[in-house]
Amino acid sequence: MHGAKKHLGLLPQFAAMPKSNGRTLLNELLSADALKLVDQLALPSKPFTRPNQDEVTRGELALAMTQALFARLAQSVPEAMRYVERAREQGRSITFDHGAVRTVLAASCGALPSGEAAITRILLPLGYTLAGIYPLPRLKMTGRAYIHADDPQGIAQFFVSELHPEGFSATFQRTLNTVLGHSRDPLSAADHDALQDLRREGHLPFNTALKLLPALLRCFARQHPLPSLAQYQLLLQESAEMAWISTEGQTFNHATDRVDDVLELAAQLRAEGFAIKDQVEVSSSGAVRQTALRAASVQRALQGDDGPQLHELPGSFFEFISRGAQPGGSLPADMDMRFDSGNATGIFKMTATST
Numbered sequence: 001m002h003g004a005k006k007h008l009g010l011l012p013q014f015a016a017m018p019k020s021n022g023r024t025l026l027n028e029l030l031s032a033d034a035l036k037l038v039d040q041l042a043l044p045s046k047p048f049t050r051p052n053q054d055e056v057t058r059g060e061l062a063l064a065m066t067q068a069l070f071a072r073l074a075q076s077v078p079e080a081m082r083y084v085e086r087a088r089e090q091g092r093s094i095t096f097d098h099g100a101v102r103t104v105l106a107a108s109c110g111a112l113p114s115g116e117a118a119i120t121r122i123l124l125p126l127g128y129t130l131a132g133i134y135p136l137p138r139l140k141m142t143g144r145a146y147i148h149a150d151d152p153q154g155i156a157q158f159f160v161s162e163l164h165p166e167g168f169s170a171t172f173q174r175t176l177n178t179v180l181g182h183s184r185d186p187l188s189a190a191d192h193d194a195l196q197d198l199r200r201e202g203h204l205p206f207n208t209a210l211k212l213l214p215a216l217l218r219c220f221a222r223q224h225p226l227p228s229l230a231q232y233q234l235l236l237q238e239s240a241e242m243a244w245i246s247t248e249g250q251t252f253n254h255a256t257d258r259v260d261d262v263l264e265l266a267a268q269l270r271a272e273g274f275a276i277k278d279q280v281e282v283s284s285s286g287a288v289r290q291t292a293l294r295a296a297s298v299q300r301a302l303q304g305d306d307g308p309q310l311h312e313l314p315g316s317f318f319e320f321i322s323r324g325a326q327p328g329g330s331l332p333a334d335m336d337m338r339f340d341s342g343n344a345t346g347i348f349k350m351t352a353t354s355t
Contacts, residue, residue, distance in 0.1 A: 044154025110183035140167035222249025283340035
């Protein structure tokens with residue numbers, strides 16, 4: 001059975017997160033239900049579980065941020081929560097492989113940096129480095145993978161995509177700029193100063209980290225007002241991805257469990273009634289295989305001719321990935337942590353519709 005298999009390179013079975021700086025931060029910020037979800041995650045093998053100290057390292061802060069984002073997504077995506085409960089019942093931990101965020105390289109983003117800079121300005125100080133660039137020409141986007149320098153396998157990666165408006169019509173571009181033009185910056189001057197200190201020193205005083213973490217989490221949200229129904233429909237005609245960004249912004253698009261056999265898991269979940277993708281995406285190398293659950297439905301109030309009305313739209317979703325070894329290597333040391341443009345394009349379709 002899949003549930004009895006070990007997650008390569010990480011903890012094989014469920015274990016509550018021990019006392020650490022990162023856990024202390026989360027204890028201060030998250031609800032008991034969210035902490036229960038964090039406890040379901042496998043822990044990195046690197047020493048991010050040291051006893052409480054006065055300083056929080058960039059790795060500890062990055063780990064805490066990714067764990068909080070995982071919990072937030074699981075709480076907002078019913079199928080993800082159902083899967084986490086399934087893993088808990090099996091006594092199996094979840095290995096958080098990566099999360100994804102969508103951005104737009106727009107001419108006008110208000111107070112928010114345009115494109116991936118809205119996210120990389122926090123990832124780089126946290127210790128993330130650019131690991132790969134993935135053209136997505138069918139979507140008129142570019143994806144970039146950011147991996148943590150201190151523990152590439154143990155701390156979740158980020159797949160940050162950037163939409164290129166110049167590939168669309170002039171009307172689309174004008175609408176996009178209007179929608180995004182009033183974006184706000186969720187980071188204060190003090191937050192920017194703390195990030196500069198973190199990038200320079202590699203650590204922060206505990207109380208500074210405690211103040212910074214909520215600000216980091218605020219970056220993973222919609223920063224602009226909701227579009228009108230007419231604006232949403234116009235964007236949707238040319239790009240389902242931009243339509244999604246118009247209502248969800250930089251919300252965590254999906255979170256991913258790294259498993260040993262995606263094909264086997266997909267068959268099991270389908271038999272159990274999960275709304276899972278029809279086929280598994282396989283990378284050109286054959287080493288990386290991905291599939292996903294259908295996106296959750298969210299209700300958003302879009303302004304129409306008769307005032308604001310609730311509309312049921314695609315939200316976030318949950319994904320699964322299997323990673324083989326790089327050519328000539330062996331697991332877990334030589335795990336292929338790369339992504340694949342074809343796989344990514346297929347996974348993007350999950351937010352074209354919802355359950």
